[in-house]
Each structure stands twice: as C-alpha cells, then as structure tokens.
Amino acid sequence: MSRVESSNLAAHGGGSAQASGHGPAAGVDTPRLAPATGKKWLGIAAAVAGVGLALSAAGFAADRPRFAHAWLVGFVFTVTVGIGALFFVLIQHLTRAAWSVAVRRQAEWVAFSLLAAAPLFAPLYALAPQIWTGWLGPEAAHDELVHKKAAYLNLHAFTIRAVVYFAIWGVLAYWFSKRSTAQDADGKREHTLAMQARSAPAIPFVALSMTFASFDWLMSLDPHWYSTIFGVYIFSGATTSSFAVLALFTVGLQTSGYFRKVSTVEHRHDVGKLLFGFTVFWAYIAFSQFFLIWYANIPEETVFFRERMGEGWMPVSAALLFGHFIIPFTLLLSRHVKRNAVGLSVGAVLMLVMHWVDVYWLVMPNLDRHAPHFSWIDLGGLLGPLGVAAVVVAWKASRENLFPVRDPRLPETYKVENL
Amino acid sequence: MSSAKAHAAPLTNTDDSNPAERSPLILGGAGFASVTNSVAHIVERKTPSGWLVLFAAALTGLLILAGSLGKLVYTGVGVWGLNDTVFWAWDITGFVFWIGIGHAGTLISAILFLFRQKWRTSINRAAEAMTIFAVMAAGIYPAFHVGRVWLLYWVFPVPNQMSLWPNFKSPLLWDVFAVSTYATVSILFWYVGLVPDLATLRDRATTRVRAVVLGIFAIGWRGSHRHWLNYEKAYLILAGLSTPLVLSVHTIVSFDFATSVIPGWHTTIFPPYFVAGAVFSGFAMVVTLMVIVRKAFGLENIVTLRHLENMNKIILTTGSIVGYAYAIEFFTAWYSGNNYERFTFINRAFGPYAWAYWTMVSCNVISPQLFWFKKIRTSIPAMFVLSIFVNIGMWFERFVIIVTSLHRDYLPTSWTYFRPTIWDISLFLGTFGLFFTAFLAFLRFLPAIAISEVKGVLPEADPHGHGHGDESDDAHDAEAAHA
Numbered sequence A: 001m002s003r004v005e006s007s008n009l010a011a012h013g014g015g016s017a018q019a020s021g022h023g024p025a026a027g028v029d030t031p032r033l034a035p036a037t038g039k040k041w042l043g044i045a046a047a048v049a050g051v052g053l054a055l056s057a058a059g060f061a062a063d064r065p066r067f068a069h070a071w072l073v074g075f076v077f078t079v080t081v082g083i084g085a086l087f088f089v090l091i092q093h094l095t096r097a098a099w100s101v102a103v104r105r106q107a108e109w110v111a112f113s114l115l116a117a118a119p120l121f122a123p124l125y126a127l128a129p130q131i132w133t134g135w136l137g138p139e140a141a142h143d144e145l146v147h148k149k150a151a152y153l154n155l156h157a158f159t160i161r162a163v164v165y166f167a168i169w170g171v172l173a174y175w176f177s178k179r180s181t182a183q184d185a186d187g188k189r190e191h192t193l194a195m196q197a198r199s200a201p202a203i204p205f206v207a208l209s210m211t212f213a214s215f216d217w218l219m220s221l222d223p224h225w226y227s228t229i230f231g232v233y234i235f236s237g238a239t240t241s242s243f244a245v246l247a248l249f250t251v252g253l254q255t256s257g258y259f260r261k262v263s264t265v266e267h268r269h270d271v272g273k274l275l276f277g278f279t280v281f282w283a284y285i286a287f288s289q290f291f292l293i294w295y296a297n298i299p300e301e302t303v304f305f306r307e308r309m310g311e312g313w314m315p316v317s318a319a320l321l322f323g324h325f326i327i328p329f330t331l332l333l334s335r336h337v338k339r340n341a342v343g344l345s346v347g348a349v350l351m352l353v354m355h356w357v358d359v360y361w362l363v364m365p366n367l368d369r370h371a372p373h374f375s376w377i378d379l380g381g382l383l384g385p386l387g388v389a390a391v392v393v394a395w396k397a398s399r400e401n402l403f404p405v406r407d408p409r410l411p412e413t414y415k416v417e418n419l
Numbered sequence B: 001m002s003s004a005k006a007h008a009a010p011l012t013n014t015d016d017s018n019p020a021e022r023s024p025l026i027l028g029g030a031g032f033a034s035v036t037n038s039v040a041h042i043v044e045r046k047t048p049s050g051w052l053v054l055f056a057a058a059l060t061g062l063l064i065l066a067g068s069l070g071k072l073v074y075t076g077v078g079v080w081g082l083n084d085t086v087f088w089a090w091d092i093t094g095f096v097f098w099i100g101i102g103h104a105g106t107l108i109s110a111i112l113f114l115f116r117q118k119w120r121t122s123i124n125r126a127a128e129a130m131t132i133f134a135v136m137a138a139g140i141y142p143a144f145h146v147g148r149v150w151l152l153y154w155v156f157p158v159p160n161q162m163s164l165w166p167n168f169k170s171p172l173l174w175d176v177f178a179v180s181t182y183a184t185v186s187i188l189f190w191y192v193g194l195v196p197d198l199a200t201l202r203d204r205a206t207t208r209v210r211a212v213v214l215g216i217f218a219i220g221w222r223g224s225h226r227h228w229l230n231y232e233k234a235y236l237i238l239a240g241l242s243t244p245l246v247l248s249v250h251t252i253v254s255f256d257f258a259t260s261v262i263p264g265w266h267t268t269i270f271p272p273y274f275v276a277g278a279v280f281s282g283f284a285m286v287v288t289l290m291v292i293v294r295k296a297f298g299l300e301n302i303v304t305l306r307h308l309e310n311m312n313k314i315i316l317t318t319g320s321i322v323g324y325a326y327a328i329e330f331f332t333a334w335y336s337g338n339n340y341e342r343f344t345f346i347n348r349a350f351g352p353y354a355w356a357y358w359t360m361v362s363c364n365v366i367s368p369q370l371f372w373f374k375k376i377r378t379s380i381p382a383m384f385v386l387s388i389f390v391n392i393g394m395w396f397e398r399f400v401i402i403v404t405s406l407h408r409d410y411l412p413t414s415w416t417y418f419r420p421t422i423w424d425i426s427l428f429l430g431t432f433g434l435f436f437t438a439f440l441a442f443l444r445f446l447p448a449i450a451i452s453e454v455k456g457v458l459p460e461a462d463p464h465g466h467g468h469g470d471e472s473d474d475a476h477d478a479e480a481a482h483a
Helices: A002-021 A035-062 A064-094 A101-126 A138-142 A144-148 A155-188 A187-216 A230-255 A265-295 A299-308 A314-332 A337-338 A341-366 A376-399 A410-414 B033-042 B049-075 B090-101 B102-112 B118-123 B124-145 B149-155 B171-204 B208-217 B227-259 B270-296 B304-338 B339-350 B354-372 B378-408 B423-447 B449-454 B472-482
Strands: none
Touching: A035 A064, A035 A376, A064 A101, A064 A155, A064 A187, A064 A230, A064 A341, A064 A376, A101 A155, A101 A230, A101 A265, A101 A376, A101 A410, A155 A187, A187 A230, A187 A265, A187 A341, A187 A410, A187 B149, A230 A265, A230 A341, A265 A299, A265 A314, A265 A337, A265 A341, A265 B227, A265 B270, A299 A314, A299 B090, A299 B227, A314 A337, A314 A341, A314 B124, A337 A341, A337 B033, B033 B171, B033 B423, B033 B449, B049 B124, B090 B124, B090 B270, B090 B378, B090 B449, B102 B118, B102 B124, B102 B171, B102 B227, B102 B270, B118 B124, B118 B304, B118 B449, B124 B149, B124 B171, B124 B270, B124 B423, B171 B208, B171 B227, B227 B270, B227 B378, B270 B304, B270 B354, B304 B378, B339 B354, B339 B378, B354 B378
C-alpha cells in the first residue's frame, strides 16, 4: 500500500512544482516522515509501552486493587484523548472545514488508537469486582439502592455495553482513517463526500456511547451517586486533551521542518483557540456540576464532593481549579502565546497533565478514600495504555502521509488567516 | 451585475456536491452597489401598505399587553392562575421562552464570527435586533412579577439607610445582573455593527433632517482606514466578550430552577441543556422571521436558501442536544433509585400533563429530525412550519419543567392542576405585540441586513481573489459572481 501511495505522490508533487513559484501549492511540504524519524517515534512509543507494561505487571503482583485503579486511570486518559480526536475528525467533515485539513491526519491517527481500547480494557474486565466494588463486590448484596439499579448495573449488561462502545469507536476510527488515506492514493472527491455524509449520523453514536461509557466506568465507581452532566463533563475533558495532543503534533511537525506551507502559524493559532475555548468549556461544565450540587446540598449528591474536598483530596481539587482552568486560561488567552511554538506547547502539556489529574481525581478516591496515595503503580497504569496507544499512532505515522495530500480543500487551507 | 440579471431566476447555492468549491453566499450576481441599493431601498421607499397592516396588528397586541399589565398592577399577581402549589407557571415560562429566543442573535454575531462563518453576515443584523426585542419582552415578566413595579429598582443593590439589600445568594438576583449585562452588550454590539450602515444611509439621505438624524447616530463615520481598523478591533473584542455572555445568561436562568432541591428542577445538566435549548428556539425564530422578511422585501439573493439550510442544520443539532438532555435526565431519574425523582419523571410523561410533555417531545425532538433530509431543510414551507413547531415545543418545554415539577409535590393533599386565567394568556399574547411592534419598526427604519458585512463576503472583497492568476479557484469564483 505504501509503495502505491508514494508513486502517486511523486506524480502529484511533480504536477504542483510548477505552481510553487507563485505561492503555496500542494506537495511543497514533504508528505512523509523521514524513515529514520518514523523508526525513532516507534522506538520511543514501544519503550514507553514496555516500561508501562513492565511496571504494571510488577504492580499487578504487588497490589492488585491499586494496579486495577491505576490502569483504569491510564485507560480512561488514553481512550478519552482518542474519542476527543475522533469527535474532532467527525466535526471537521460535518462542517466541511478547510482550515483543519492541515491538522486532520494527526487527529485520525490518535482516533485510530481507539482500536487498541478493547484489549487495553481486558485487565479491567478481569479485575472488575476489585474496581467496581460498590455494585460488583460483596457489599452490593445488602445494598437496597444498588438492587434498584440492577437492571443496568450488572456484569452482563456492562459487558454487552462495553462491546458496543468499542465496536462503535473502532469502526468509526478505522473507517474515517481508511477513507482519508484512500483519498491520498486516488484523489477522488467521493471520499470527502462519503465522509461528510457519514459524519453527521456518527456523532450521536459517539455522544451516547461516550456518555454511557462514562457512567459505566467512572460514575458507577460510587453506584449511589449520579449526575446528569457527567457525560458532558467527560466529553469536555476528552476534547480539551485531544486538542492539546493536536497542538503538540502541529508545533512538533512545524518546528522540525515538516510543515512549512500546509500548516502555518495560523493553523497553530486555530488549534490554540480550540484548546483555549475547550479549557473554558471544561471549566464551565465542571463548575456547573460542582456548583449545583454544592448549592442544593443534598447528601446523596454531595457525597462525591465531600470526599474530594476533604483534607486529603482538597489539594488535588485545588490543583484542578488552578491547573485545569485558571492558569491555562490566563496563559492561552494571549494571542501571542497561542501563536508561539513554546507558549502553545507549554499550554498543551499542562492540559494533558491536568487531564490525567482530572481522571485520577475521578477514580482514585474509590480506593484511597481520605487522601491520595501516589505510587509507582500509577505511573505504570498511565504508561501502559498510553504507550500502547502511542505505538499505534507511531505505526500510523510511519506509514501514512502527514496530511491529506489530495483533499479537495487542501488549497483552501493554505489561505487561512486570522484577523 | 446588471439589474436585469439580478432579477433572473435565482441560482441555487445549496449544492455541495463538489468539495473543492464553495457555493456563493450571495446570488443573482449582486455587486457592492446592488447590495446597498436593495437593502437601503427597504427603509427609503414609501411605507408599504402591507407593513402598515402588520404594524397595526402588532400595535393591537401591544395594547393587549398594556391592558394586561394595567390589570395586573391594579389588582395584583392574583389575577394569574397561580396557587400555593404551582407558584410559578406562565409568568416564568414566558420569561424563559423569550430569553431563549434572545440567544440566536448574539450567537450568530459573536460565536459564528469567531468560527469564521461568513454566512452569518446576511442574517446577523435582523437576528441581533430580534435578540434585543426578545430580551425586552422577557424583562416584562420578572419586572411585573415583583408586584409593586414602581419599586423595581430595589432589585439592584442600591445603598440605603434601611440597610435593605437584595438576597445575593438568590439566582433570581443573578438573573438581574446576567440579563441586564446581556442586554447592554447585545445593544452595544448591534449598534457598533450598525454604524457603517447608518453612515451609508446618511450619505444617501435626500432630506436634510434625515441626513442630520442619521449623521448623529453614525457618529462621524467616514469609512477611513483608521475607522475600519478600530471598528474591526472593537467588533472582535465585543465578539469575544459576548461569547461567554451567550452561555452565562441561560446558565443563570437554569440556576433559577437547578439550585433548588425540587425533583425535576435540580439536575446538573441544566446549564448546558438550557443553553442548547435557547439557541434552538432562537434559530427557529430567526428562520420564521427571515423566511417572511426575505420574501416580503425581495432579499432572496442575499438571505439565500443556503443561509436557511445552515440555520436548519443548527436547529437539528441543538434539537438533538435537547433530546439527549431529555433522555439522560429520564435515565438518571431512574438510575438515581430515588423515588421522588422517578415519580416526577413518570408523572411528567404519563401524568395529567402528559399531553404537554408529548407535545414538547414531538415538537422539539421528533420534528427537527426531519431536517436530516436535504429536501426538507431546503424547502421554505417545510422549514417555516417546523420552525414554528420548534417554538411551540420550546414554550412547552419550559411549561413542562416548571409546572409538572410543582403540581404534585411531597404532600398529596396539596396536589393540583394548574389552569391559566385569561390574564395569563393575554399577557403572553401581549408580549408578542411588543416584540413584533419593535421588529416591524426596526425593519422600516434601520437596514435589516448588515450592508458592509455582506459586501465583505462578496468575491470582489476577497484579497486573494483578484490579480492572482495562479489561484484558479478564486478566479473561478469571481467569474461566477460576475456572470
């Protein structure tokens, strides 16, 4: 497949070379990673995955419940970044956006990592009674409230739903990536039209699957607690973190000389604006959830925040307030910072770290009720799923073009300007 | 660009079968001059008799409003159908209904601007005007609900010797701040956008009085480079400031309910769900109005089918978000295991107000799904009917949330069934009178389309479009526009 692509590209690049004297045109930028770079990426990703899996194996042996929770944090972190990227791809097709053609391929790669979600879920499934103890553990038998929800919270239904979620995400991520790269080869407009047509009905599937996945995997950690906004909360974190990854890819490919024409500082600015906007969106959703529960002060709801605002967890909650909102808000508000490679990268890395803190804050009080207890197992739980996803992304990166070289809207993306 | 061509059968611009090209936003070969002429003509011509008829009808509605308010102030809030159990009903339903409609204008002007959606230019002016008038209509309800309307200024924290302060912990007070801020910024935004167009009208004025009056409001606009530079900056800053405002107003309106502990009111998804619903109803109202306006004033080439189609897509999106919220609320009520939560939702769907609930679901969730079909979302009669359905549904949404959550409370002896009185109904009709009086006056006296902004999206205005032979796409666009 890669041979066919490269020969087509050669023809394509040759055709546009004449136009390049006048201004930007397709094919000016190298569409492929240098083979050495691709190998390096794959090597780093494999190393991260190796370290993560080794640490996790040790963690599994040392402290099974802690490993299970740490892996859940890493798994949710990785999968939400993937879903955010998938959502981005869908929205770009749906809105027929031109600017994002320059950055869409990286989002496709990240979304493609969702194909690894099902195997990554396996350890959680195996250890489910040690994670979702509230409704799978022994105490569930005497819990009247849990009995009332048994039609939803039972292992059979949980399994079937998980299969459905992975099927939806896997099929969509695979299909949208496949059609996009197929267009690289044959340049047909039908691919764009097909992706446009399928993007709209795909969105309700992603929205509902993500909502119920967040109920299943996170909200049900405390089966008594409920919040209608919870799915939106997870969505807001997913989009923010995926924009952070996209920003790092964009800056990285630009500063290492790959993107000079296809994506410019204007595209970087656009990704930065989305990162900024969704940072605010996360804060808005997080505040809505917190504020309404705090104000109404109903014990069955406040239990969630009472744990997290106790002495032990309060510093983590405060870290979220400052690190996930106040600091990135003030930082990314500046036009200069969003357009600056270093500034945007700092913001993006911060948001990724805080996304992990956010998921940690959602999951870990289930294990450490009174105070966070950071350990090396947490690192293993993060690096394992993240490393595996990174291997998938690096594998895609080393065999695909860096941008959709024959997207019909590519010429339009060059012209993007911010006021 | 000739006028004969402009009146030729309009080209279609809803064909998106070629992703390499964008359909033109403005049809009929309109150039700078013809855009100015066709918009300015509306306010410069002799008053059309059709307008007079409509204006008379709207004034009648305004009189009904005055009468209803007179009765209300003279007799008291007891003229409404409220009772001990259902202490809020049509009053706050009307308030939230109008505030919701007032969300499309600023969304179009601010958020679509930040997203570089050029199609906004043909509809933003009328939508912003609609926003302001809807907020005015909304304001009537809380203002008169205080009972002694002449003491309304007490809602503001005015220092006084009695040390009497409004309750800062009440979301109703936050509403005062949120809505007044929103109204102020919306008016400012609208006016800033109007300045260049007012100057255009001033320069075309045929009488001295007209030139002076328009000149005052055009605040010395000469269209110089420096003016445009400041204008663009001000517009961007106002857009940035308005964006969080669009969200904040309906968020705080949702707090009126969600900060309580009443099942059916207290739920965390309310803020984003209310915002989506507001945008939903606002766009529906824009579609309803623009379908009529473009036909009545011959603006079909400026407010094209593509604009309407885009709005219908937003209606479909926000309608689906609202549907998502209904579903998640219902599911969570069950999932909570809380008997009161479960009862409230079962009662909503199958209790005495089931008719209202299913009206809401049919209008808000089911009917917009028809917009999945391109034939329907590009059909004027279909979208006109559906947009009205949406606004009926959104009125019912607020009614359902408010009344069904209240009418059967924790004490079965106090259960009741709310029925509106004639004064509830007349006041609501009256607010339409106010809204349409203001909107018709706007159409008659101010440019209903943002002339300068529409010119900015014509192919002639594209800095890449002329003299760059190497960019075939633009050359093609320009040709198409001149053809």
